[in-house]
Amino acid sequence: MLRFPLPAETRVLLSIATETGLFAPEEAATLLGGVLDAFHAGQLGEGHVVQLWTPDREHAPVGWVYFAPDSHAEGVWNLWWIGVSPPHHGRGAGQALLDAVESAVASASGRLLVIETSALPSLARARAFYRKRGYAECGRVPDFYGVGDDKVIFAKRTLSLTET
Numbered sequence: 001m002l003r004f005p006l007p008a009e010t011r012v013l014l015s016i017a018t019e020t021g022l023f024a025p026e027e028a029a030t031l032l033g034g035v036l037d038a039f040h041a042g043q044l045g046e047g048h049v050v051q052l053w054t055p056d057r058e059h060a061p062v063g064w065v066y067f068a069p070d071s072h073a074e075g076v077w078n079l080w081w082i083g084v085s086p087p088h089h090g091r092g093a094g095q096a097l098l099d100a101v102e103s104a105v106a107s108a109s110g111r112l113l114v115i116e117t118s119a120l121p122s123l124a125r126a127r128a129f130y131r132k133r134g135y136a137e138c139g140r141v142p143d144f145y146g147v148g149d150d151k152v153i154f155a156k157r158t159l160s161l162t163e164t
Helices: 007-019 025-040 093-107 121-132
Strands: 049-053 063-069 076-084 112-118 136-146 149-157
Touching (some): 007 025, 007 063, 007 076, 025 049, 025 063, 025 076, 063 093, 076 093, 112 121, 121 136
Antiparallel strands (some): 049 063, 112 149
16 A cells, blocks of 8 residues: 655665665665655655555555656656565565556656666666566666666656647
């Protein structure tokens, strides 16, 4: 089930971020913890959304997402974070989260959703997930995150050109 996170769940959400192996605990606390704190304080700005996914009301969150409109391009949205606890990979949480993002973006008349990720082998599954969902790889920035770690940019139209 999808819902907005509670402030008391920040620790669990940061734990998911570190479980994915993408962030050390300090990095997760600084980067994603800052986002969650700003979200709970109402400081992220219009259109910024944080949602989590949990199997039911009795279980802790197993995944979460953060996305927002791009302030530099009309109708373009960025998926800044999507993460699911590794033991729950392949069980529908990522699908549910991305479905929610795509639906929200389309409902807001968004025309394009952009996702940036790393080219590291550990993220091959994520890149395959985006491709399977219809996202096209639009570019790479060599050595962006570090030597040998390119930024990979994916995008997908959320509205057809005739709808805009």
